[in-house]
Amino acid sequence: MKQTAKQVVRLGMLLAIALIASATFNIKNVHADSKTINNLKIYFVPSKQPDQIVTATKPLKGLLKAQLKKQGYNVKNVDIKVGTSYEAAGEALSSGTADIGFIPGGTYVMYDDGAEVLLTATRAGLNKDFTSAKKWNDGKATEATDKQASTYRSLFIAGPSAKGQELAKKINAGKKLSWKDVNSAKWGLSSTTSSAGYIYPSLWLNKNYKKTVTDLSNTVQVDSYGSGMARLASGQIDILPVYADARRDFADAWTKDYKQEKSIWAETNVIGVSQPIYNDTISVSKKSKIMTKQFKSALSKSFIKLAKTDEGKKVIAIYSHEGYVKAKSSNYDGEREAQKVLKESTK
Missing domain, CATH: 3.40.190.10 (Periplasmic binding protein-like II)
Structure with missing residues (x-):
């Protein structure tokens, strides 16, 4: 069937509209998907009795999800575990089986090939x-x-x-x-x-x-x-x-x-x-697929804001944390010096 010039133009316009709509839909999907976290895994070290830590940090799930939502992230589930040892928490970060770790500076330094320090805790002097x-x-x-x-x-x-x-x-x-x-x-x-x-x-x-x-x-x-x-x-x-x-x-x-x-x-x-x-860290896994630059920024802001709320203060009190400030890897050079001494002593 022959098509008139008007029909061809109309068909072209319809195709263009369809392509634009499809592209817009895909962009929205990519954006939405990148802002959705299905499972956020957090590990704590057993510096206190594990059952006490589990009970005290349970509210963290909802509080962190709420703060991240304000940053534009939809976190569906927060999974909290207490490592059987400090090393277990460090290894979880290093392997990527944990996304976030509440770990001391020494643990961070020992596993800094797979862990990145995000925040340093502040405590009452x-x-x-x-x-x-x-x-x-x-x-x-x-x-x-x-x-x-x-x-x-x-x-x-x-x-x-x-x-x-x-x-x-x-x-x-x-x-x-x-x-x-x-x-x-x-x-x-x-x-x-x-x-x-x-x-x-x-x-x-x-x-x-x-x-x-x-x-x-x-x-x-x-x-x-x-x-x-x-x-x-x-x-x-x-x-x-x-x-x-x-x-x-x-x-x-x-x-x-x-x-x-x-x-x-x-x-x-x-x-x-x-x-x-230097105080304990909130460190993140370098192997975690969800740890983009944007998400790390959102996490930092979320934990800093969370620590300023009454509910948040109750949660982080289990580690005597009272707030958080942005951390630098060089803050923990004292840990590196100490670990160097330990390595030399075992030669």
């Missing part, structure tokens, strides 16, 4: 921040201040055991501990990627005695600070390296759960203090 161990031992509780801090210290806590009290007595008399003193105690050590519980104690030992934790004669690994504090209270261990405000977190448990007669401030003393350590 403390009314004590001494380099001298003796100055921490006034028998008074360490209190939080209104000032936010992005760094903290590792404290080496001597417990109520005979050896713990012996070392504390020397420190409080203004004496310096010898390597023999330090090595005569039984130490409770956290995971090898724990900044406060392993890495910075090694750096401290190296600077003071040219040793690391691998040179200590009597050590046991503790799977969480809670179990470590329980062992310290019972006298199973003499020394426990912890983050500086750990005694505040376990002050109630010390008398109620661990059945100690006196307060944690009366029965424990600081025998060593580390250099400043």
